[in-house]
Amino acid sequence: MSGFYSIRLTRHLKKMMKYMRYVFNDHFVLVCVFLLGGLGFYYSQVLKTLPVHFFWGRPLVLLFWLVILQIGRIATLAQEADKVFILPKEPEMNTYLNKAIRYSFWLPLAVLFLLGGLSMPLVVVSTGWQFSTFVYFIVMLFLLKVSHLRLQKYTLYQISDAEAKRWFFLWGFTSLVVIGCSLYVLPLLGSVLALLQTLSFFWFLNKKEQAVSLDWEMMVQKEKSRMHRIYQFIHLFTDVPEISSSVKRRKALDPLLSKIKQTSRNTYLYLYARSFLRGSEYSGLFIRLMLVGGVVLFFLKEFWIAMGVSVLFIYLIGFQLIPIYTQFDYMVMTHLYPVPNSQKKQAVSTLVTILLFVAAALFSLLILAALPNKLDGLMIIAVLMVEVVLFAKLYVPYRLKKMEA
Incomplete structure (x- = not known):
């Protein structure tokens, strides 16, 4: 034995x-x-x-x-x-x-x-x-x-x-x-x-x-x-076949979906947002990373360390959300949608931008509460906002292009 x-x-x-x-x-x-x-x-x-x-x-x-x-x-x-x-x-x-x-x-x-x-x-x-x-x-x-x-x-x-x-x-x-x-x-x-x-x-x-x-x-x-x-x-870092993601109704989150105008231009944005809110794979990942980053930032009192950690967690959250782009590639019906493929990329970029702004807003509140110098906190918040914009406009398209190659 x-x-x-x-x-x-x-x-x-x-x-x-x-x-x-x-x-x-x-x-x-x-x-x-x-x-x-x-x-x-x-x-x-x-x-x-x-x-x-x-x-x-x-x-x-x-x-x-x-x-x-x-x-x-x-x-x-x-x-x-x-x-x-x-x-x-x-x-x-x-x-x-x-x-x-x-x-x-x-x-x-x-x-x-x-x-x-x-x-x-x-x-x-x-x-x-x-x-x-x-x-x-x-x-x-x-x-x-x-x-x-x-x-x-x-x-x-x-x-x-x-x-x-x-x-x-x-x-x-x-x-x-x-x-x-x-x-x-x-x-x-x-x-x-x-x-x-x-x-x-x-x-x-x-x-x-x-x-x-x-x-x-x-x-x-x-x-x-x-x-x-x-x-x-x-599963925080990659897909694991042994972990099956679950789907829940989450009716309370329907008002968030109603904010998306139901036009052909928002087909993929609605699909990705609905998948994020009702699925457990990416929403669970997003919440866990936000909680870990938030707890760490709440106990940091040094300006440069707080900036480095917050910037890294925003990047890490965004990096882990990008694979949602391939979430529906296995479905035949999505390939029959009369919408251009570029709309998928735009939808992912928009969704990642919104979620990163939510994470940045939470981190900002915790940073302002933790740092003794509020001016330092405002500087970090400005850096986070710039990072979110650059990540969504530059890095996300680069990563999506690399995924399709």
């Missing part, structure tokens, strides 16, 4: 790598660089204002570490057919699931290392300890995550929801005690207690698993939910 998991993992990684080239494109990397740079600068400025032995530092770090320990779910890679075809191999599934735990640990390991390191300056300010104590803290976090994954494996067996909740509560309570001892008593003590907790969980859960059978339905459903979350993230 170990080799069977390796085969599935190879196929899974090959599929994920195909999508990753769309996710980690130049635009996304550029946005991440600006966001991380801006947040890092803001974080460093805040740390300079904190007093030595900052009282709230340790509680904040404790809660932060507990939250990031939740990142990462066991990747069983289970499939629907396993409930029938792999069922006879259940006695050997322990080897399969142990290999799943080992694979599932790598992503949380990287996240814990990065976010744990990010929180270390606050730990140093709050405790007065040296930065070298990071070694003890990161070992503690790694061990706690191992026990968390081991517990997730146990929940794949036929146990009651009440028992699963009791075990997760026990894990959360013991993890709270371990992190508290490391922050308030001694960093090395946290590593030792984390090791004891992990060994105890492995010993007790190994004993309990011998008396129960796998819940195949639960395992398959949890894997489906895990993959659905991954596909939802990838």
